[in-house]
Amino acid sequence: MKETSQSRRAVQDIRSQFPILTQKINGRDLIYFDNAATSQKPSVVIDKIKNYYEKENANIHRGVHSLSQEATTAYEQARHKISSYLNAKSDSEIIFTKGTTDGINLIASSFGELLNPEDEIIISAMEHHSNIVPWQLLESRKKIKIKVVPIHKTGEIDLEAFENLLNEKTKLVSITHISNSLGIINPIKEIIRKSHVVGAKVLIDGAQSVQHEKIDLQELNCDFFVFSGHKVYGPTGVGVLYGKSELLNIMPPYQGGGDMIEKVSFEKTTFNVLPFKFEAGTPNIVGGIALGTAFDFIDSLNFEQCQVHELELLRYAEAQLNAIPTIKIFGTSKNKTSVISFNVGDIHPFDIGTLLDKQGVAVRTGHHCTQPIMDFYQIPGTIRVSFGIYNTKDEIDLFVAALNKSIQILS
Amino acid sequence: MNYTEKQNAIIEDFSLFDDWMEKYELIIDLGKEIEMIPNQDKRDEQLIEGCQSRVWLKSNYKDGKMFYFADSDAIITKGIISLLIKVMNGEEPKTIAKEDLFFIKEIGLQEHLSPTRANGLVEMVKRMKLDAIKNY
The missing domain is CATH 3.90.1150.10 (Aspartate Aminotransferase, domain 1)
Incomplete structure (x- = not known):
């Protein structure tokens, strides 16, 4: 060649x-040659972070002053950028997290609340520990069962075994798009389609895929998709959880605090709408904004x-x-x-x-x-x-x- | 040679090389020399699990002095262990517990003893000292 x-x-x-x-x-x-661990950052992302702290820094979603308004706009524009790049149905389906691990933990904690004892979750033998341990914690909390799809010697997922594990008790299939240790690309379209037949929801761990594959969330039709900013030329400490709004709406909040509430009283607290319901506390503002810049870079x-x-x-x-x-x-x-x-x-x-x-x-x-x-x-x-x-x-x-x-x- | 002299001798050996690869060739040769614990004699309680490489350590106290036997599945880790053993073997528990191990830093191997390296060495040095303290 x-x-x-x-x-x-x-x-x-x-x-x-x-x-x-x-x-x-x-x-x-x-x-x-360690790009699967983290990617390096282009100048535009580095400059954006520096510029933000030098000229734009303010807290978002609360101040009436100009700087706060501008920071809020920049943060929400970044969300919009990511949402359109990944073709989500709406910006409110894009939730900023700390990264892939945080996103999976959010789903395990919140979606996990909707599960009952004996419900089943399917993962694969090639998952990162981040897509194993949160489910084990849920298993001991909610008495659900984890089923593991084996892999072949080639590293490919055993699809026949996967189909045999699927049943009406399967509530969630949580699987990596691309194996971080082997680089194998999983046939996620087929996995999503087959999971939906039995009524199971599907979470795709996209930590290794957004930087290599063009993602169209609506076409994929997965229910959740998570990834980390730092592997897609963005900063560390920020990532994205995509979820279909009909699911996110019925899921209980993950963490309580500022930003995620509509009204607080000692009698009754009501929660904010999506995506803010899942974004408690001052977020990684500069991280979110610079992640938007990273997607501008990818787009270029x-x-x-x-x-x-x-x-x-x-x-x-x-x-x-x-x-x-x-x-x-x-x-x-x-x-x-x-x-x-x-x-x-x-x-x-x-x-x-x-x-x-x-x-x-x-x-x-x-x-x-x-x-x-x-x-x-x-x-x-x-x-x-x-x-x-x-x-x-x-x-x-x-x-x-x-x-x-x-x-x-x-x- | 006393504890300090032994360490200075190692520093001198390593100062002969400018190139990192040559320093590592020496470490690897030392790793091959180390008095190992035979596989059948390895015990679970001797194992120090690192994220990357594993280390086995056995301590003996005899006639007022400490003697160590160790092994690792990685040869570079083994080479560094062999340096530690060279310095510490035959010393009184008090010396091992109290004196500074300065040669590691001097020859530029401190990265192997940083907690992030996750090769079991940090834990091993701690255990070597603790075993000495038990007999002190």
Whole structure:
């Protein structure tokens, strides 16, 4: 696969918008291959945060003064931006959270209140701990049951087993769109459709998907969708929970406090309308606004070209890694995003990760918060490289050279 | 050599290398030398679970001195353990409990002993000192 000078220019143009990519790590140019953990931030997002604190900072939804009005407008415009990008039916279905984990906990806590003992929730064996533990907490609180869909050796979900688990007791199917540790893309459209047949609601964990796939919430027809701002070029500490308004309306509030109330008295308190009902307290205002800017940035990209580029990086790296005889890749499905999880012979992933870091290559090692997958493959962890829109084939060449050197030292 | 001298000797060994990869090659060689706990002798109570790598530690007190045996599933972790053992073995519990372990920082390995590294080493050093205190 040869890069055209045109695509090379496009990537260089994107790279120039990410100041951190010129950083030196241990005296070498940074090669950032840990995009599944968090993406780097473009200048527009960084500038927005700085500008907000320098010129716009005020609390929102309450002040009559101009600054507060402007901050409120900016915050609500960001919500609108995200809502239209994801094609939600209305802005009020977009709730700002702290991130994916916060969103799932909100649903487990609030939607969970509507569940009865013996009701069932289906998750998959490839879920992040964030999509396992909140349900386990709910299981002990409400005596519901968790059913786990197994995966095949390729890392793909066992759809037949999924269908066998679905029944009239299934109230929620909570599943990741894309596996964070393996990069496998789940057939969520089919999963959503089949779940709805038995009347189950569906929550999609989109932490790894919004940055790689174009999301159309109405077309997907999922009931909930959650993701984190920091993985989509936005700041940390902010994320989004999308929920269909008919569901959000019947769910009890998650947290009590300011902003989420309509009227408070000691006799009776009434709650605010959506989305504010689920946004208690002063939110991460600058986070929300800068997340809106991150979506402006995504909108400015040629998204399809970026997808092609990421896929090319994936195939190029897979070919290079497969040429090293002792390498074993986990998650071998063809339907993947730009994530490769692998091990080298008997070498501990921690050792490889440490030596790669000393050569300026940032990768993730360990169980990636998906211990059940590691148990499934009977390994302590993997080395995970995950590519973003600003990575290049040259960087992959340097990474492979650094990897070979590490293997040589460790063998 | 006393506790301080042993640490200074390690610092000197590492000062011969400018390049990080060479320093790590030395650590890896040390990891291969370490006196390990054979697999069949490993006990659950010796295991220190890190997020990334795991460490086993066994402490012995003999004739007024401390002796440690350890192992890890990661070779770099093992190499660092071997340095710690070199310094601490054969020392009186009082020395281990009270004296500073300054060489780790001096040779630039403090990142391995930061809580975020999650390799079980922080907990191991704590346990080595606690075991010494028990005999102090």
